[in-house]
Amino acid sequence: MRKVLIPTDFSDNAMNALVYAMQLFKYQISEFYIVHAYQDEIYEDESLLTRDNLPVVTKKVSNKSKERLQELIANMSAHATNPKHTFHGVSSNDLLVDLIDGIVEAQNIDIIVMATRGKTNNKKITFGSYTLQILRYVQCPVLVIPQHYKYQQPEHILFPTNYMIPYKRRELKLLCEMASPFRAAIDVLYISKSSKLSLRQEDNKRFIKEELYKNEVHFKVVKSRNIKHAIYEYIKGNNIDMLVMVNTRHSFLENILNESIIDTLSLNLNMPFLALQNTKRD
Structure with missing residues (x-):
């Protein structure tokens, strides 16, 4: 059983990494843990956030995260290249690196597959800041997929x-x-x-x-x-x-x-x- 963790911010780059992972492990029985950490999104617009409306904003962001994960998993399950692929969604009010580190330990994850960049898509850097943090601090193999890279089997x-x-x-x-x-x-x-x-x-x-x-x-x-x-x-x-x-x-x-x-x-x-x-x- 191959256990694969894929962080997502629902961007095209994150989706591309997920598709790549499904193709790469298409011959193996695999569990995919699709993870969304939304804490940064809660505090995204500080000008509109107050102590009073923080619970409302948090609930709204949480619900949206869970809904999008459910939609994503339904779509991936419908297009799975192997009927023995299973999918789990994890939505959490947490920092991405902390969330991933915890799941890697709890689920004994074999590999993390992620995009070089997410929504920010800063072209001045090779790897996004989240990718770099995970490479440095999470004790698990990390497979990084470049922006716009179309799957081709490794030769x-x-x-x-x-x-x-x-x-x-x-x-x-x-x-x-x-x-x-x-x-x-x-x-x-x-x-x-x-x-x-x-x-x-x-x-x-x-x-x-x-x-x-x-x-x-x-x-x-x-x-x-x-x-x-x-x-x-x-x-x-x-x-x-x-x-x-x-x-x-x-x-x-x-x-x-x-x-x-x-x-x-x-x-x-x-x-x-x-x-x-x-x-x-x-």
């Missing part, structure tokens, strides 16, 4: 790594089972000035190979010190249609996130981006 996945971290079996299994129904090739890319690996790196590389046993895996080496540039050039030259990175200590993605927010990533992402969080969950 060539890029997984850059420095082999320095002990990968989690659960998360590599997720990648394996996402890619295998589509017979997608996975390029595991090591970026370094030296191609020589330490014993720890060799062990971690072997573990990746063992866990991705259902997949066609190619181990590649690029000699470079500029990680972002090397990834960008590899994507351009190899028809990559999904990027996978691990967010943990000493990882490529942690360096990028800590540099000056992931929006400085010069990849101009136009493909799905999967951040594995290397969580401690079983």
